[in-house]
Amino acid sequence: MAKHEHEGCACCHSHEEKKASCGCGQEHEHEHEEEHGKLRYVLYFAAVVLFILGFFFTNTYVKIGLSIAAVLIAGYDILWEGVESLLKLKFNEELLLSIAVVAAMLLGETTEAVAVLLLFKLGEFLEDYAIRRSQKEIDSLTDIQAEHANLIEENGEVRQIEAEETKVGNRLLIRAGERVPVDCVIVKGTSSFDTASVTGESVPQNFTVGERILSGMVNINGVVEAEAVASYNDSTASKIIELVRMGNEQKGKTQKFVTRFAAIYTPVVVCLAVVLAIFPPLLGLGDFTTWIMRALIFLVASCPCAIVISVPLSFFSALGSASKRGVLIKGTKDIETLSQIRAVVFDKTGTLTYGTPEVVAVFAANGYDRREVLELAAAVEKNSTHPIAAAILSAAGETEKTAQDVHEIAGKGLEATVDGKKVLCGTARFLEENGVADDMTGDYNVFVAADGNLVGMLSVEDTVRADSKQAIEALKNCGVRHTAMLTGDHESSAKKIADACGIDEHYSRLLPEDKCARLKELQTRYGKCAFVGDGINDAPVLTQSDVGIAPALASDIAAGAADVVLSSNKLTDIAAAVRISKKAMVTVRFNVTFALVVKAAVLITDIFGVTNMWMAVLADVGVTLIAILIAAGVMFRKEKS
Numbered sequence: 215m216a217k218h219e220h221e222g223c224a225c226c227h228s229h230e231e232k233k234a235s236c237g238c239g240q241e242h243e244h245e246h247e248e249e250h251g252k253l254r255y256v257l258y259f260a261a262v263v264l265f266i267l268g269f270f271f272t273n274t275y276v277k278i279g280l281s282i283a284a285v286l287i288a289g290y291d292i293l294w295e296g297v298e299s300l301l302k303l304k305f306n307e308e309l310l311l312s313i314a315v316v317a318a319m320l321l322g323e324t325t326e327a328v329a330v331l332l333l334f335k336l337g338e339f340l341e342d343y344a345i346r347r348s349q350k351e352i353d354s355l356t357d358i359q360a361e362h363a364n365l366i367e368e369n370g371e372v373r374q375i376e377a378e379e380t381k382v383g384n385r386l387l388i389r390a391g392e393r394v395p396v397d398c399v400i401v402k403g404t405s406s407f408d409t410a411s412v413t414g415e416s417v418p419q420n421f422t423v424g425e426r427i428l429s430g431m432v433n434i435n436g437v438v439e440a441e442a443v444a445s446y447n448d449s450t451a452s453k454i455i456e457l458v459r460m461g462n463e464q465k466g467k468t469q470k471f472v473t474r475f476a477a478i479y480t481p482v483v484v485c486l487a488v489v490l491a492i493f494p495p496l497l498g499l500g501d502f503t504t505w506i507m508r509a510l511i512f513l514v515a516s517c518p519c520a521i522v523i524s525v526p527l528s529f530f531s532a533l534g535s536a537s538k539r540g541v542l543i544k545g546t547k548d549i550e551t552l553s554q555i556r557a558v559v560f561d562k563t564g565t566l567t568y569g570t571p572e573v574v575a576v577f578a579a580n581g582y583d584r585r586e587v588l589e590l591a592a593a594v595e596k597n598s599t600h601p602i603a604a605a606i607l608s609a610a611g612e613t614e615k616t617a618q619d620v621h622e623i624a625g626k627g628l629e630a631t632v633d634g635k636k637v638l639c640g641t642a643r644f645l646e647e648n649g650v651a652d653d654m655t656g657d658y659n660v661f662v663a664a665d666g667n668l669v670g671m672l673s674v675e676d677t678v679r680a681d682s683k684q685a686i687e688a689l690k691n692c693g694v695r696h697t698a699m700l701t702g703d704h705e706s707s708a709k710k711i712a713d714a715c716g717i718d719e720h721y722s723r724l725l726p727e728d729k730c731a732r733l734k735e736l737q738t739r740y741g742k743c744a745f746v747g748d749g750i751n752d753a754p755v756l757t758q759s760d761v762g763i764a765p766a767l768a769s770d771i772a773a774g775a776a777d778v779v780l781s782s783n784k785l786t787d788i789a790a791a792v793r794i795s796k797k798a799m800v801t802v803r804f805n806v807t808f809a810l811v812v813k814a815a816v817l818i819t820d821i822f823g824v825t826n827m828w829m830a831v832l833a834d835v836g837v838t839l840i841a842i843l844i845a846a847g848v849m850f851r852k853e854k855s
Contacts, residue, residue, distance in 0.1 A: 261288030281324035358430035363395035398440035405436030515830035520809035524841035532798035540782025552795035561747035562701035567676035573609035587670030685785035
């Protein structure tokens with residue numbers, strides 16, 4: 215079994231790390247590690263037997279011999295690491311415990327020295343178990359990638375390939391019980407899929423021809439053929455694993471502070487122990503033997519492991535808990551910020567709405583009819599990826615008109631040449647900036663001009679998502695003070711959506727830079743703000759916000775700029791992420807306070823001679839174990855839907 219030291223832990227408390235699979239293919243190495251693990255328990259049991267036997271002998275030399283044997287059998291690894299740490303001047307728990315055990319033996323307190331070591335080892339076993347359980351749960355979050363894919367050749371034959379070899383456009387066969395290797399679109403068949411590992415949804419979902427299935431999902435009961443639309447590395451499962459990895463690497467202020475604190479704390483403790491051992495006897499407050507024992511107890515009780523282990527574990531457990539819900543948080547720093555969010559700001563199209571708008575009205579002017587207006591708009595919008603463009607193209611149907619020299623101005627509209635005329639299609643402000651002076655009022659939000667004259671107006675409306683109102687209510691219930699909506703759409707449409715969702719305030723007809731300015735105002739008024747958006751033009755606002763949140767179907771640019779990605783695509787999970795983050799921070803504060811209070815109590819009683827060494831170890835091990843279990847509880851605690 216390989217040992218690892220907790221990252222950022224100045225006490226360098228080592229724990230056994232057991233990997234389910236390393237992929238090395240060396241089976242004998244794993245067997246050796248398993249045997250080594252069993253040997254640890256056998257040696258510990260033998261040391262306990264020797265310790266108990268010591269109570270049945272009256273001969274002092276026999277008792278000392280049994281005690282030394284018990285210490286060497288159970289604690290050889292700790293003593294060796296203690297020596298190595300001393301040579302490197304590295305202050306860690308092994309060094310502190312080694313000093314305490316050896317010094318106690320030299321002072322004739324052999325029984326207490328053995329008891330201290332055995333209690334410490336028992337605590338280490340229990341801590342290892344708790345940490346392995348948490349690690350196993352966390353590892354399960356990233357065990358969602360398929361190893362193989364079934365490639366359908368051009369001649370119809372099926373050949374198994376490595377999932378990494380799958381290319382965009384490959385036709386794949388996915389049988390019942392198999393995991394989807396890459397993001398695909400079903401081209402033949404219908405089946406139910408277990409989506410829990412990707413979206414957090416516990417109920418299987420049905421998918422049919424034309425619908426997208428994501429890598430990591432498991433086919434339950436049918437056989438489907440699907441076309442790969444993303445490579446292995448660009449598929450959802452790979453992105454989830456990358457986000458989980460990033461989340462553990464990006465540390466927040468609290469975690470960084472704990473690391474710095476521990477680095478200073480342990481050497482200071484050693485210095486204080488030396489002071490405690492020397493100065494009281496010199497001042498006539500007792501003999502050296504008594505105060506050296508108290509200094510040793512001080513060393514044992516002062517280890518900061520409860521803090522430096524439980525704090526990162528609390529954050530990592532929160533990342534795991536959120537991932538179970540389909541909420542991918544990119545760093546522990548974002549957990550801290552999420553717990554402090556006071557306002558949540560939303561984009562409209564594709565975020566609060568389904569992003570599949572429809573043209574509900576067309577107004578024609580200056581000699582054009584409604585069909586001509588639709589054809590002009592469709593010719594220009596054909597090159598845009600905006601949802602409104604898709605709505606216009608759908609309403610126009612087949613058209614022979616084509617556009618040349620198309621230029622898109624983000625957040626405003628497009629300009630192009632159609633049939634020799636300069637055509638503008640976009641917002642009222644966009645047309646006004648280009649010299650179109652006609653009246654552009656009413657419930658229209660897309661305007662079309664040809665050669666400087668307004669020729670038509672379109673009303674394009676979207677449908678509010680079913681969970682938008684519920685998401686806003688959930689945010690208010692978990693302590694978010696204010697909600698707002700920023701959109702480039704016209705006022706009447708913006709107000710309609712905001713009222714339907716129960717949003718506190720809204721701003722309409724905004725350009726991307728206007729959204730940034732409005733967000734800055736909200737940050738000044740309310741403090742830390744989260745922004746939820748899915749479009750390419752939302753990237754600047756996502757970056758400026760304290761926490762940027764992007765739905766699962768967001769553009770790659772928006773997802774890259776966001777700090778949190780909702781792979782579940784449920785807006786209600788934003789509130790779940792806030793609650794999980796708050797619970798994590800409460801756990802961190804409780805564990806730190808609890809550990810410091812208990813240790814302070816032990817240290818104070820030690821100065822007055824009330825505490826003995828085994829009580830100090832019991833307090834240290836007990837506090838560490840309790841802190842670990844509480845930290846792991848952040849993941850195992852059930853989060854309400």
